[in-house]
Amino acid sequence: MNNIITFDKVSKSFGELKVLDQLNLEVKDGEKLALIGPSGSGKTTILRILMTLETIDSGFVSVNNEYLWHEKINDKVLPATDKHLQKMRDQIGMVFQQFNLFPHLTAIENVKQPQILVKKKNESEAKEKAEDLFNMIGLSDKIDHYPHQLSGGQQQRVAIARALAMDPKIMLFDEVTSALDPELVDEVLAVLRKLAADSDTTMLTVTHEMNFAQDFADRVLFFDAGQIVESGSPKELFSNPREERTKSFLRKFI
């Protein structure tokens, strides 16, 4: 299978703090990837770079065999224009830790509006797609509620539906259960497990839920200090970690 995402010696610093250090990463088309590791290790930054929310300092990122942050013009590699970024963004969707629903729109409007404005769908197409998705996330009875009338878990499920409605090739989940009360985590993870099993979309998730990572992912990456320390199938990595740093990190969760 082809690589849909490639990071080639990508570095990124926030001031003095180096969050990614010459990172190399390849993700295959359709692969489900879980990124684990201590806070501040650069996992979220990888997602934010892919979503074009964060620039890179050096190196190259490719999505679907095209540079993300660069553009080839007359055999010269130049920084990407807004137009190029907009084209690339179309293939990627993201779900945020804090849901980030639009508070002035109802749940279904949240899912419909981007389809109409960005994907140029008409009202009835957008509505049909939204209703299918609300059925999938189990919230068909809440479509006319405003976000503040929904629980955190319900809001996050709507946010997942909103991202899926755009039919992205790549879905990014950034600690989607970290802001939730413990009793609401499972309803969101259930939706994600189902998604991972049913869809051939490439998915990257940053998570602190090790059990979930185990069910969700084809491959787990353990990050520390801006680099991949260890990567492998969930079975290998969780039951038989090779690196000392991985072992000491995982010990905290058992």
Place this chain on the structure above:
Amino acid sequence: MPCIITGQIFFMKEVIAFYPILIDGTITTIILTVLSAILALAISFVVGLSRISKFKIVRVLAIIYLEFFRGSSALVQMFFIYFVLPMWGIYFDALTAGVIAIGCNLGAYGSEVVRGGVLAVGKEQHEASLALNYSPYKRYRHVIIPQAIPVMIPTFGNLLIELLKLTAVASLITISDLTFMAHIIRVQTALTLEPFLVILVIYFIIASILVKIVDIIAKKFSRGRNIMIAGEN
């Protein structure tokens, strides 16, 4: 017939007899207020959004506009438009000159309200709409500004009352508003306290009605919605 309030003798009846010109004056004041408010609102959005433009020249022009109209007297601006511009061949009738001066002046203050309201919408809303691939125009039009408006409305309400009160100076460029009519009554009746007392009450009633209208608009914009105000959430 003199009426007695707190021991003072008022000649209200003589003033009330001028009710036709008081009604005309009230109508002119309301027209001046509404037209100026529409112009001020349009300028508020244009200048306020220009302040956060990614183009430096646009931002600089907006700041020059703001500082000029906020930093000089509205009355002098009105005199300038009505008395000075005709010397260069630019003529406005009194009402138009008044609307332009008041609208431009309050628009400068309003632009700060728009800017503040837009900046009060959190970074995460920008990121969410970027992740959904909204263009900058769509992001502001459909996500940021709709959330900013409920934050702006109370301050806009205060500015609207300021605007109403500012219309009183328009009488100085011959606009026959309430204040102008009070002067006429004063000259005709030789009464001073009574005509101004009457228009004071009329201004207060108009202001109260405007406050009520702004309240209704504020309720309409916040119904069923979680208005995000800076510091909340």
